[in-house]
Amino acid sequence: MAIESTNTEQPTIRVVLAKLGLDGHDRGIKVVARILRDAGMEVVYLGLRQTTASIVAAAEEEDADAIGLSMHNAGHLALAPSMLAALHDADLDIPLIIGGIIPEADIPILEGSGVAAILGPGAPAEEVVTAVRGAVAART
Amino acid sequence: MDDKKHAWQEQYDATHLRDVPFETMSGVPVDPVFGDAPLPGQYPFTRGLHAAGYRSRLWTMRMFAGFGTAEDTNARFKEILRNGGMGLSTAFDMPTLMGYDSDSPWALGEVGRAGVAVDTLRDMEDLYADIDLGKVSTSMTINGPAAALLAMYIAVGEQGGVAKSDLAGTIQNDILKEYQAQKEYIYPPRPSMRIVTDMIRYTSAEMPKWHPVSISGYHIREAGSTAAQELAFTLANGFAYVEAALAEGQDVDQFGRRLSFFFNAHSDFFEEIGKFRAARRIWARWMKERYGATDERAMMCRFHTQTAGVSLTAQQPENNIARVAIQALSAALGGTQSLHTDSFDEALALPTEKAARIALRTQQVVAHETGVTNVADPLGGAPYVEWMTDEMELQAEAVFAHLDELGNGSILEGVYAGIDNGYFVGEIADAAYRFAREINNDQRIIVGLNEFTDGNDEDETNLLRIDHSVEELQRKRLEAVKQERNSAAVEASLAAIRNAAEDPTVNLMPPIIDAVKTYATEEEISNAMRNVFGTYVEQAIV
Amino acid sequence: MSVKKLSVPELVGRALEGDRRAIGRMLTLIERGGEPADEITDLTHPATKGAHVVGITGAPGAGKSTLTGQLIRHLPTLGLKPAVLAVDPSSPLTGGAILGDRVRMDDVAGDGGFIRSVATRGYAGGLALSVPGSVRAFDACGFGPVLIETVGVGQVEVDVAGAADTTVVVVNPGWGDAVQANKAGLLEVADVFVINKADRDGANDTRRDLELMLDLSHVSGLEDGTGYRPPILMTTATDGLGVEAMWEAVTAHQAHLEATSALERRRAARFRYEVASRLTTRMERSIARSLDGLTPDGRSPATVAADLAADLLA
Ligand code: B12
Ligand SMILES: Nc1nc2c(ncn2[C@@H]2O[C@H](COP(=O)(O)OP(=O)(O)OP(=O)(O)O)[C@@H](O)[C@H]2O)c(=O)[nH]1
Ligand SMILES: [Mg+2]
Numbered sequence: 001m002a003i004e005s006t007n008t009e010q011p012t013i014r015v016v017l018a019k020l021g022l023d024g025h026d027r028g029i030k031v032v033a034r035i036l037r038d039a040g041m042e043v044v045y046l047g048l049r050q051t052t053a054s055i056v057a058a059a060e061e062e063d064a065d066a067i068g069l070s071m072h073n074a075g076h077l078a079l080a081p082s083m084l085a086a087l088h089d090a091d092l093d094i095p096l097i098i099g100g101i102i103p104e105a106d107i108p109i110l111e112g113s114g115v116a117a118i119l120g121p122g123a124p125a126e127e128v129v130t131a132v133r134g135a136v137a138a139r140t
Numbered sequence: 141m142d143d144k145k146h147a148w149q150e151q152y153d154a155t156h157l158r159d160v161p162f163e164t165m166s167g168v169p170v171d172p173v174f175g176d177a178p179l180p181g182q183y184p185f186t187r188g189l190h191a192a193g194y195r196s197r198l199w200t201m202r203m204f205a206g207f208g209t210a211e212d213t214n215a216r217f218k219e220i221l222r223n224g225g226m227g228l229s230t231a232f233d234m235p236t237l238m239g240y241d242s243d244s245p246w247a248l249g250e251v252g253r254a255g256v257a258v259d260t261l262r263d264m265e266d267l268y269a270d271i272d273l274g275k276v277s278t279s280m281t282i283n284g285p286a287a288a289l290l291a292m293y294i295a296v297g298e299q300g301g302v303a304k305s306d307l308a309g310t311i312q313n314d315i316l317k318e319y320q321a322q323k324e325y326i327y328p329p330r331p332s333m334r335i336v337t338d339m340i341r342y343t344s345a346e347m348p349k350w351h352p353v354s355i356s357g358y359h360i361r362e363a364g365s366t367a368a369q370e371l372a373f374t375l376a377n378g379f380a381y382v383e384a385a386l387a388e389g390q391d392v393d394q395f396g397r398r399l400s401f402f403f404n405a406h407s408d409f410f411e412e413i414g415k416f417r418a419a420r421r422i423w424a425r426w427m428k429e430r431y432g433a434t435d436e437r438a439m440m441c442r443f444h445t446q447t448a449g450v451s452l453t454a455q456q457p458e459n460n461i462a463r464v465a466i467q468a469l470s471a472a473l474g475g476t477q478s479l480h481t482d483s484f485d486e487a488l489a490l491p492t493e494k495a496a497r498i499a500l501r502t503q504q505v506v507a508h509e510t511g512v513t514n515v516a517d518p519l520g521g522a523p524y525v526e527w528m529t530d531e532m533e534l535q536a537e538a539v540f541a542h543l544d545e546l547g548n549g550s551i552l553e554g555v556y557a558g559i560d561n562g563y564f565v566g567e568i569a570d571a572a573y574r575f576a577r578e579i580n581n582d583q584r585i586i587v588g589l590n591e592f593t594d595g596n597d598e599d600e601t602n603l604l605r606i607d608h609s610v611e612e613l614q615r616k617r618l619e620a621v622k623q624e625r626n627s628a629a630v631e632a633s634l635a636a637i638r639n640a641a642e643d644p645t646v647n648l649m650p651p652i653i654d655a656v657k658t659y660a661t662e663e664e665i666s667n668a669m670r671n672v673f674g675t676y677v678e679q680a681i682v
Numbered sequence: 683m684s685v686k687k688l689s690v691p692e693l694v695g696r697a698l699e700g701d702r703r704a705i706g707r708m709l710t711l712i713e714r715g716g717e718p719a720d721e722i723t724d725l726t727h728p729a730t731k732g733a734h735v736v737g738i739t740g741a742p743g744a745g746k747s748t749l750t751g752q753l754i755r756h757l758p759t760l761g762l763k764p765a766v767l768a769v770d771p772s773s774p775l776t777g778g779a780i781l782g783d784r785v786r787m788d789d790v791a792g793d794g795g796f797i798r799s800v801a802t803r804g805y806a807g808g809l810a811l812s813v814p815g816s817v818r819a820f821d822a823c824g825f826g827p828v829l830i831e832t833v834g835v836g837q838v839e840v841d842v843a844g845a846a847d848t849t850v851v852v853v854n855p856g857w858g859d860a861v862q863a864n865k866a867g868l869l870e871v872a873d874v875f876v877i878n879k880a881d882r883d884g885a886n887d888t889r890r891d892l893e894l895m896l897d898l899s900h901v902s903g904l905e906d907g908t909g910y911r912p913p914i915l916m917t918t919a920t921d922g923l924g925v926e927a928m929w930e931a932v933t934a935h936q937a938h939l940e941a942t943s944a945l946e947r948r949r950a951a952r953f954r955y956e957v958a959s960r961l962t963t964r965m966e967r968s969i970a971r972s973l974d975g976l977t978p979d980g981r982s983p984a985t986v987a988a989d990l991a992a993d994l995l996a
Contacts (some may be wrong), residue, residue, distance in 0.1 A: 011714060012777070012803075022234040022250055024323035027363050027450075030569050031576045033682045037778035044799050045682050047785040048323055058784060061796055063706035073234055074489065074606065078249025092703070093684050103489060104600040121454040121487045122589045125580045140686065328920070561743050674921065680747070680785035 013136055016064040018046035018055050020079050025072035028099060032068065032128055039129040052086035059087070059094055065136045066116075070100040077106060084114050095135035099123065144177030151181050151191035162195060162514045170514050175521035180475075184424035186417050186520070186529065188475040189440050193516025198507050199471075200478035202279060202444065203500055206231030206256035207490050208610050209617070210266035213256040217271060219493065223500060227309075229279040229480065230267070231255035232289075239285040239326045239666030242614040252610035254490070255281075259618045260659045264292040265299065274302040278309035279354070279444070284326035286313040287335050288665045290343075291653040308349035310400060310444075313339060314356045316377040316555055320564035321363035322356075323678065326666055329559055331641075331673035335648055337384050342649040344395045351400045353381055354444065360564075361404035362450045364572025367415045368532055370404060372539035373564060375422055376551055379540075382431050383552040392431050396438025403476075405467040406448040412467070413519060414528030416474025419443065422533055445471040446480040454487040455596045456588040461498060468503045472512050473519055479503055489603040562681040569681060618661070625659040633658045634668045641672035690718050694725040697823055702796070705823055709798050712815040715963075723815055726822035733826030734936050735817055735845060739833070739868065740852030745878040746831045748919035749852065749928070751787035753829060754795045756925055765796040765825035767816055769809070769832045772801040779803075783831060796825060811963065813845045814956045844955055847948060848935045850874045850928070853892070855884035860891035869899055872912050873935045876928055880916035889914050908942045910935070968994055 017033055019026055026048060033043045044062045046055065059067055067087075071079055080098055087094060095116035102110065107118050116135040119128060152172060163169045172195055173179055173187075181191035190196060203225050206213045217228050233255040235247040241259045242251045251257050258264055268278070273296065282289045290311050294304045315332040318325040325332065336353060343352040357374030365373065378399065385395050403419065405412050423441035427433040447467040452460040461484045468481050481499040483491030491499070507513060519525045540551065546563075547554025558564050578584035585591045633655035640646040648669075655665055685693060685707040693711075696704035711718045738746050750766055757764045768783035781799035798816065802809055813830065820828045830846060851872035853863050863869060877888050892914050913931045917924035939945035972990050979986075 011710075012801075014710070021248065022238045022240070022246055023254075024234075026323060027572050030682050031573055033780050034569075034573050035576075037773055037780050038776050040776050040778045042772075042778060042799075042801050043682075043780045044784060045680065045780055045782045047678055047680060047782070054788060057702075058797075060702045060706050061798055063703075063710040073250060073254040075234075075249030075253055077608075082248065101488070103603055103605075105603075122586075124590070125576070677786055677788070680782035682780045682782055 013041040013065045013132065014044065014062060015041055015066045015068055015132060016044045016046060016055065016058050016062055017068045018050040018058070019048045020050050020052065020055065020069050020071070020083060021075060022049065023071060023073040023075065024048055025070065025100065028072075029068070029070040032070070032099060035125045035128050036068075036132060038125075041132070052083050055083065056086050056090045056092065059092055060090065064094055065139075066095050066097060066132055068097045068099070068132065071098060071102065072100040074101065076100070076102055076110065080110050080115055081113050093139060095139055097131055097135055099128075142177065144179060144182060148173070148177070148179040148182060148191050155190070155192040155196045157192060157195050158197070164511060164514075172514075173516045174518070180516035180520075183428070183436060183439065184421040185440055186421040187517035189420070189442060189477075190516070193475070194472075194507075194513035195516070198513060199476050200226045200277070200444075201500060201503055201507075202227040202229045202478045202480055203496060204229040204231050204281065204446070204480050205496065206233070207254075207604070208252040208256065208606055209614055210256055210258065210263040211269075212252070212610075214267055214269055214271075216493070217268075220496075220500075221271075221276070223497060224504065225500060227277045227279065227478065228271070230281060232280075232282055233257045236289075236662060237282060237284065237324045239288075239663060239670075241661045241663040242611065242618050244663060247611075249611075251614050253606050257610070257614045258289065258292070259614070259661050259663075260621050261292050261295055261656045262617070262621045262659065264289075264296050268293075268296055272302075273297045273300060274306050276308075277349075278307075280309070280311045283312055283315055283318050283322070283324050284332070285662055285666050286311050286315075287339055287648060287652050288656060288662050290339065291649065291656040294347075294653055295657050304347050306349065307347060310351035310354050311339075312354045312356060312402070314353055314377065314402075316380060316559070317356050317359055317374070319559045319676070319678075320360055320373060320377075321365075321568060322359040325676045327669060327673035328676045329556055331669075332676075333380075333384050334644060335669075336381065337388055337390075338648045340381070340385050340395050340398070341388065341390060342647055344390065344398060351398050352395075354400050354402045355381065356402040358402050358404045358446050360568065361406065361448065364568045364575065366571050367406065367408065367411045368535035369539070369567060369571060371415050371419055371422075371532055372536035374401065374403070375419065375426070375536060376540060376543050376555055378423065379426060379430075379551040380555040382427070383550060386431065387552075392427070392433045393435040393438045396427060396431075396433050397435065397440075400477075401441055401443035403443050403445050404448050405445050405471040405474075405476075407451050407463060407467060409466060409470050410524060410528050411532075412470040413474045413525060414532045416443070416445075416471070416476065417517075417520075417525070417529040418532035418536065420475070421529070422536060442477045444478040444480070445474070445476040447471070447482045449482050449486050452482060452484070452486040453586060453588050455593065456598070457484050457486075457488065457601055459588050460484040460486060461502060464499060465502050465506065468506050469510070469512065472506050473517075475517060485601060485603065488600065489605070492602055492604045494602075559679070562679040565679050565681045621659050622661075629658040630655070630660045630664070633660055634664055637665060637668040638672055641669050690721045691725060694722055697819070698726075698729055700823065705796065705819070706798070708819055709816050712819060713800065713803070713812045715811060719811070719815055722819065726819050729822035730818055731821060731824075731826065733817070733821040733828050734933075735828045735830065735847045736932055737830045737832065737846030737849040737871075738852065739831075739849065739871075740876075740878075741854075741862065742833050744852040744854055745917075745919045746833075746852050747783040747786040749876065749878060749917060749925065750783075750829055750831050752919055752922045752925040753929065754787065754797070756922075756929060757827070758794060760929075762827065763794050763825050765798070765820040765828050767798050767800050767813065767820075767828065767830045769800045769802060769813075769830065771833070772803050777803070796820070811956070811959055814952070817845060844952060847939060847945060848873045848932050850876055850932065852876045852878050853888065854879045855882045855888045860888050860895060864895050864899070869895060873910075874928070874931045875912055875914040876917055876924075877914065878917045878919050880924065881918045881921070885916055889916070908938070908944060910938050910942075965994070 036043050097117045098115050099119040117131040180188035203220050205216045233252050234250040236258045240246045242257050297307050340352045343350045355378040357370040360373050361370040420441045424439040427439040433439050447464045464481050471479050481503045483495035483499045485495045543551050543554030546557040636651040640648050640651045685703045697708045754764045770781045772779040779801035817828050849871045851868045877885050915928045
């Protein structure tokens with residue numbers, strides 16, 4: 001019998017995952033979705049071909065604790081800032097985490113513009129989970 | 141000598157051989173083939189399509205390339221041909237792959253980045269400038285908007301005085317695997333299939349040297365499938381195209397000869413070789429027994445191979461050269477017709493010129509130094525290899541049976557159903573996660589990733605960077621074309637496409653060819669069909 | 683300012699004014715349960731307007747999300763402001779969940795609609811509290827109708843069907859699909875049947891099967907003497923075909939409920955059910971507290987229980 005009320009535990013982390021724009025590389029983000037689920041998080045998966053507007057709307061409605069995107073097609077220097085700007089315009093203080101193919105030289109640029117964490121090929125499950133938990137903890 | 145051996149000998153004797161000694165490095169002459177019948181060149185072609193294997197012709201070394209503007213890629217193409225590349229293979233950027241122009245809001249940050257940007261015929265003219273399309277064979281990796289790109293290629297050929305009947309090459313145009321793996325669909329599956337069958341019909345009649353579909357397992361595997369799933373899903377898609385063309389009354393012996401395949405070469409050496417051999421055997425048997433082909437050429441599974449990009453690591457990237465070499469060797473031993481070898485900087489960015497050259501050199505080493513090309517199917521008859529081949533076939537047959545049941549006796553309907561109910565994406569996602577978990581639990585060692593990590597903190601190697609100005613430049617090019625063209629002619633040609641789309645008895649190719657010649661853009665042409673066919677949203681299976 | 687820092691009354695105040703972030707946050711607190719959720723219940727209850735609650739259920743992949751997506755595009759043209767609760771199971775092993783229904787419900791951003799993905803969080807009892815709570819919150823914030831998507835049947839769906847005024851059961855053409863739905867107990871809860879994917883072969887056969895089964899079975903409306911027989915509609919959700927008619931059938935059912943005072947009965951039953959769930963939760967918590975540290979002391983278990991019960995109910 002489940003008798004304890006849920007709010008005595010650590011609140012469940014809710015993460016919105018999406019592919020922004022046309023990039024169709026979704027193997028990694030789907031793996032990440034399962035990794036986060038298996039770490040006890042609730043993952044709202046938006047899928048492919050999302051816009052900054054659809055991601056902002058989902059983040060609001062789902063009360064997301066974090067937003068995770070993956071970028072593989074070298075559009076990150078345009079796409080990540082446009083996502084951050086959209087979050088800023090909507091007055092949403094939610095950490096943005098990015099995975100995929102990000103050349104080393106671009107990491108400081110993205111971090112400088114406000115991306116909370118960046119993970120690349122081969123990132124182990126543990127690192128993925130830690131990055132999300134850490135980014136969420138840093139904002140609360 | 142028994143009959144089969146005799147038939148083989150006749151075929152072999154009639155083959156024009158390359159002018160090199162077929163002997164070991166130490167000078168010992170070797171036979172062209174060992175073992176029992178059926179021999180290479182004999183149904184069901186488990187042992188290869190040609191009696192003489194690579195003695196008559198090496199595989200085509202075809203390196204995939206494309207980035208920036210058409211001019212940038214044109215320069216890389218010329219470099220590849222200078223370096224001994226034997227054919228061209230074109231990589232398009234994301235907007236082009238998805239049927240959007242460079243000035244679309246969807247194109248933000250993606251123009252020219254992951255391939256070359258093509259908006260109008262003008263770009264295609266520049267892409268193949270000073271390359272004799274009558275001499276070189278070209279492959280184009282494009283699916284959703286394939287008809288528009290093929291139309292542009294035909295138009296460029298005509299401008300250079302090459303008739304479409306003399307154009308040789310392949311357009312990927314395998315829309316089914318887009319819903320399953322690569323996700324570059326535009327319209328829903330059924331209208332997309334109609335475009336594919338229109339293209340098959342058109343090229344069968346008008347372009348005898350053209351391969352209208354390259355049925356691709358590569359993307360299925362890279363998206364996460366196992367080797368057996370790659371084999372099974374790919375061949376099932378192949379059966380689906382055959383059934384679709386047959387349903388239209390096309391002749392299996394005619395279009396069957398023009399179908400070709402594209403597989404992945406991953407790191408499990410013998411599993412890959414078994415997969416390649418099983419692919420030929422299954423295809424031949426199904427084409428003959430289920431689809432009634434009588435011409436052996438329509439039973440032959442010809443395939444291109446690419447080494448597994450997903451096997452390559454960002455950590456200690458030079459190690460990837462070794463992986464690629466081993467994978468390339470499996471493709472050669474598996475009897476591939478052409479091969480792309482990945483660059484060692486695969487997990488970091490599009491390849492630099494140097495990385496791409498090393499990749500090409502790697503397969504040249506396999507072809508020219510190892511001696512594996514002396515003997516056709518050199519591993520045939522080895523108990524492990526034969527068992528693996530049988531095992532791959534068995535697993536694939538189980539999938540076909542499932543799809544056949546889903547489709548009530550039609551593989552085509554079964555594939556549609558499997559796309560619709562999430563079977564393919566679900567199986568692929570499960571396999572991808574299993575693989576990731578094995579690495580995470582250290583049940584599977586990836587050198588440099590979860591073991592042998594000394595050296596991981598070295599600085600990143602030199603990367604190819606695409607200049608930001610490409611996007612701006614390409615938009616200006618497009619703007620200029622839009623200014624110059626006759627907009628009334630454009631509008632009329634687009635209306636003709638819409639009309640053709642509404643009438644399933646009309647072939648879409650001729651109006652699309654007319655439209656590209658007016659410099660209608662790729663997005664405009666796609667929109668004409670989006671208006672009629674609608675668009676597709678993926679299955680939400682994670 | 684982050685809505686996370688607001689007090690519950692401030693948060694609810696902003697939500698009632700239509701602040702989407704505040705609504706999102708409020709739903710989180712409702713899902714977590716406990717005192718803040720109770721407080722929200724009290725604060726939103728007076729603002730409710732009696733929004734029509736529609737459950738949409740059926741086998742995995744039947745097209746529930748696609749249909750829901752079409753509805754939230756269609757309803758604003760009728761001047762309505764729909765909200766959606768899309769329920770998916772949590773992993774029993776890890777408690778986590780992947781919620782993917784939004785993939786097929788795009789295009790609502792900015793149209794005034796609202797979609798919330800909900801995980802079952804392990805035990806159905808939780809949903810029995812949070813779903814009515816979320817429905818109430820949507821209602822209070824001016825949304826209506828509230829659409830609830832759930833998969834298949836089970837305790838969760840029974841809870842959800844209990845929360846709905848009208849339950850739409852979605853099936854697909856194909857041999858045996860109607861039979862499956864029957865076996866799964868969906869026939870009893872259906873107020874409206876939808877045969878989705880009517881573009882496929884066999885839709886008419888499925889309709890015939892359903893009609894036959896309705897002839898033979900105990901349909902709720904017929905049962906309670908109101909003479910209501912669930913209509914069977916055909917839709918092709920991917921093209922939006924039949925969606926308007928489906929909505930008309932849903933409103934017709936609502937009209938029937940109102941005309942026969944069945945709506946009142948249903949809502950009263952629902953009210954009792956929610957009170958019972960809340961009561962049970964409270965009791966369970968108190969019981970847990972009184973059992974804490976309890977050791978055998980020579981009295982019989984029956985005596986101990988009787989004594990504790992007397993204390994608890996005092
Ligand atoms: C697999 C693959 C494909 C598959 C994709 C299948 C699919 N459905 O995903 C196929 C074959 C279809 C494909 C096609 C193309 N590809 Co590709 N592809 C790859 C490849 C080899 C591996 C990517 C991958 O899935 N890795 C495995 C997963 C598990 O890892 P991951 O995605 O990196 O995710 C991990 C981390 O990054 C992190 N992570 C990722 N996302 C997130 C999100 C969050 C929130 C967090 C916390 C962590 C996180 O955690 C994950 C687990 O470790 C890469 C190169 C490489 N080796 O990385 C090229 C690569 C990305 N592709 C490339 C290109 C160019 C293309 C094409 C455009 C080619 C073309 N012109 O036709 C097309 C476009 C496809 C499309 N629709 O977008 C280029 C991009 C170039 C660049 N960035 O400069 C690459 C880099 C290869 C190359 N060097 O040329 N590709
Ligand atoms: N042919 C056809 N396909 C449809 C129709 N409606 C939905 N689909 C497809 O069916 C698949 C499942 O649709 P969803 O809307 O996700 O179904 P669901 O019932 O919400 O699925 P779950 O939430 O996973 O249980 C998708 O591929 C849709 O495109 C239809 O009317 N006709
Ligand atoms: Mg759904």
